[in-house]
Amino acid sequence: xxxxxxxxxxxxxxxxxxxFDIPTxxxxxxxxxxxxTSKGQLVHESTTQTVRVLWRxxxxxxxxxxxEEDKIPTVAEKSLDxxxxxxxxxxxxxxxxxKLVSLxxxxxxxxxxxxxxxxxxxxxxxxxSFITETKDGCYKRIEYEGPPEKLRASxxxxxxxxxx
Amino acid sequence: xxxxxxxFQKKVSNVFAETSKFLFIxxxxxxxxxxxxxxxxxxxxxxxxxxxxxxxxxxxxxNALLSMESIIEALIDELRMWVALKKDDPxxxxxxxxxxxxxxxxxxxxxNLLKRSHAISYCKRLYLLEKLLFPPQLFFSPCFITxxxxxxxxxxxxxxxNHVVGKAYMGKLCCRIIKEIKEIKExxxxxxxxxxxxxxxxxSNGKHMKDTMTLRNCERGK
Numbered sequence: 001x002x003x004x005x006x007x008x009x010x011x012x013x014x015x016x017x018x019x020f021d022i023p024t025x026x027x028x029x030x031x032x033x034x035x036x037t038s039k040g041q042l043v044h045e046s047t048t049q050t051v052r053v054l055w056r057x058x059x060x061x062x063x064x065x066x067x068e069e070d071k072i073p074t075v076a077e078k079s080l081d082x083x084x085x086x087x088x089x090x091x092x093x094x095x096x097x098x099k100l101v102s103l104x105x106x107x108x109x110x111x112x113x114x115x116x117x118x119x120x121x122x123x124x125x126x127x128x129s130f131i132t133e134t135k136d137g138c139y140k141r142i143e144y145e146g147p148p149e150k151l152r153a154s155x156x157x158x159x160x161x162x163x164x
Numbered sequence: 165x166x167x168x169x170x171x172f173q174k175k176v177s178n179v180f181a182e183t184s185k186f187l188f189i190x191x192x193x194x195x196x197x198x199x200x201x202x203x204x205x206x207x208x209x210x211x212x213x214x215x216x217x218x219x220x221x222x223x224x225x226x227n228a229l230l231s232m233e234s235i236i237e238a239l240i241d242e243l244r245m246w247v248a249l250k251k252d253d254p255x256x257x258x259x260x261x262x263x264x265x266x267x268x269x270x271x272x273x274x275x276n277l278l279k280r281s282h283a284i285s286y287c288k289r290l291y292l293l294e295k296l297l298f299p300p301q302l303f304f305s306p307c308f309i310t311x312x313x314x315x316x317x318x319x320x321x322x323x324x325x326n327h328v329v330g331k332a333y334m335g336k337l338c339c340r341i342i343k344e345i346k347e348i349k350e351x352x353x354x355x356x357x358x359x360x361x362x363x364x365x366x367x368s369n370g371k372h373m374k375d376t377m378t379l380r381n382c383e384r385g386k
Contacts, residue, residue, distance in 0.1 A: 043309055049323025057326060073346050077307045078358040115330045118269030118287050
């Protein structure tokens, strides 16, 4: 299955608990944001900075959780799979900037098309998570695991979940 | 791409076709060794033309030449693989094959010029050779937490500059150089690693340590 949907923690409350800014738009969350009990435990995926650079170059403004001085280490998993960051998209951002959300995902998909050049198609696998708010104020995690070419299908899935 | 790079591209294309005749186990060992030397000279030529493009700040040509340099490197490594196999050294042969696979990948990442070329089928061939010539391998895959990583292009903290992993900039591919490891979390045994050089090389049959490639008894410490 390409998508796995599950409950997620209240992002706003959790950000407050950890002493971070509340992400209001689109943001890259640390891998273990939902289970960490302190800032010191948090880790980003090694691909987080790459996505940040790509977004910055293409005018996607992230309302980052952490400040410049908050150094969150990264986890380097040396498998062939590309493990992407956890992308938080607030309900407001999704409703007002759906084109930007599509663009944000397109930018990653385009990068991956180049990144996986020279690797047989059957070996190309990515994992990435999206966190979105539903209409009733709950938070859901949408995990995508599959070929990079189908990443764009996440856009519809995110919109479907947020309308629940 | 500048004129010199275009002329060189034609040369590489011809050499690629010519070299493909040498990429078989039946071909004479000395001829394969000689071909490797010829290709090394061609690779030096590519590096020289690339350095000229870099001097002129011609990024497109520099990246195209990096792509050509990498594909020549792949051919050299494949030839070396055949030579190593004939010299009864499959462990070395494996490393050459993996180098050839990585070099082909870099060639395809560095520039679009090989996107619709023989390089795609060459790439598939290298993966097929892996399956046909060597027994299935298991690999070590470390997972660690890093505090600091640098950009290989400009040396600044990765993520602060505008370079991204896997893209070519002025004849060089960008990668993240890990400078500080905070913690090693685990080492897993996987079938699809990021680095195929991190291989399990011996196993125990209860009595002896055996080489995974040759099934010969391993010498202690090797």
